[in-house]
Amino acid sequence: MKSFILASGSPRRKELLEQAHYSFSIQTSAVEEIVKEGLSPAEVVQQLAKQKAEDVWSKAKDAVVLGSDTVVAFEDKILGKPENEEEAKAMLQMLSGHTHSVYTGVAICSQEGVMTFYEKTDVEFYSLSEEDIRMYIRSGEPFDKAGSYGIQGFGAFLVKRIVGDYFAVVGLPLARTMRELKKIGITPNM
Structure with missing residues (x-):
């Protein structure tokens, strides 16, 4: 059986793969993230x-690696992780309503090659009061989340509705990922 590696230190991605009954190890990437100018999200x-x-x-070229x-x-405009309270507040105010x-x-990545895909999910926020944002x-x-919020935690109260894959908002579009992994022989341990 091929070894399966998650190239991420994200506790959310780890939890999702565990919930789906995968056996895997974690090796975080040390690569400097470089993005070409003018790319879409x-x-x-x-x-x-x-x-x-x-x-x-x-x-680890004998493994299957998921990034x-x-x-x-x-x-x-791409919103990254806030560096401080002021940035978090500004992002949440921007997204409000x-x-x-x-x-x-x-x-x-595997010996079969490299395949990439993405999922886009639209998220609508409630109109947030100053007290909502402060709380x-x-x-x-x-502080460790793109856009200054996490849907899976206390931040759920910010979200009015989503259109798309909830798990993609958490950090990994699980159903699509499982289907792609199955094609190359990586399946849940059941």
């Missing part, structure tokens, strides 16, 4: 996922 997440997966795969990356985009898009790219920032959740 969909192209950015696929490129970053591919860089991470290829970096780990270059050291992933997620960005939040609002009005064609609006719909934005979450793009998650996936790259799978959420006090939770500490915004």
Whole structure:
């Protein structure tokens, strides 16, 4: 059986693969993330996922390596992780009462080659009061998440509706990923 490696330190991606009953190891990529200018959010997440997966795969060519990356985009602007409370507040105010898009790219490297794909999910936020934003920032959740929120935690109260794959917003489009892994012989341990 082929070994399966997750090229990510994300606890959310780890939890999703565990919930799906995969056996895998984790090796985080040390690659410096470089994005070409002028790419769409969909192209950015696929490129970053591919860089991470290829970096780990270059050291374990007998394995199947999964890399992933997620960005939040609002009005064609990519929102990264906030560096401080002010940035988190500004992002949450920007997203308040609006719909934005979450793009998650996936790259799978194996001896069969490299394949990439992405999922786009539209997320609509409720209109947030100053107190809503302050309370959420006090939770500490915004600081390691693109767009300053996580849908799977306390941040769920920000979200009015989604159109698309919930798991892609969490960090890995699980159903599509499982189908692609199955094609190259990586299946859940059942």
